[in-house]
Amino acid sequence: GGYAGEPLKLYAFHPDFVHYILKLFQGYSRLTSGVYGVLFALQNCLSVDLYGFGLNSRHGFRNHYYRAGDDGRAVDRDDVEHRIVRALVRQGLVRVAERCVA
Numbered sequence: 001g002g003y004a005g006e007p008l009k010l011y012a013f014h015p016d017f018v019h020y021i022l023k024l025f026q027g028y029s030r031l032t033s034g035v036y037g038v039l040f041a042l043q044n045c046l047s048v049d050l051y052g053f054g055l056n057s058r059h060g061f062r063n064h065y066y067r068a069g070d071d072g073r074a075v076d077r078d079d080v081e082h083r084i085v086r087a088l089v090r091q092g093l094v095r096v097a098e099r100c101v102a
Helices: 015-024 033-044 076-088
Strands: 048-053 096-097
Touching: 015 033, 033 076, 076 096
Parallel strands: 048 096
Antiparallel strands: none
8 A cells, every 4th residue: 555546554563463462352342552552562672661551530640641631431441451551560561650649
């Protein structure tokens, strides 16, 4: 694709990697780009440290730094992200630096 008249196909991750992740996480309705990024880092880095993953209004944080309200559409999706990241932490695969909470 990408030639005159053909749509350009851009991929953030190789389709084989996406297929592998979808097979690995069957039953999860929708994974975030953050989860894909964490899993990609685990495939390519010696160690992975994370900050602020899976935190939403249920955890006392805004969904986005650039929007004052949390519309709630992403809360369930972010809960899935939170559970996946916590499971990776329990397995010792990643470390999480939580936000400072006053």
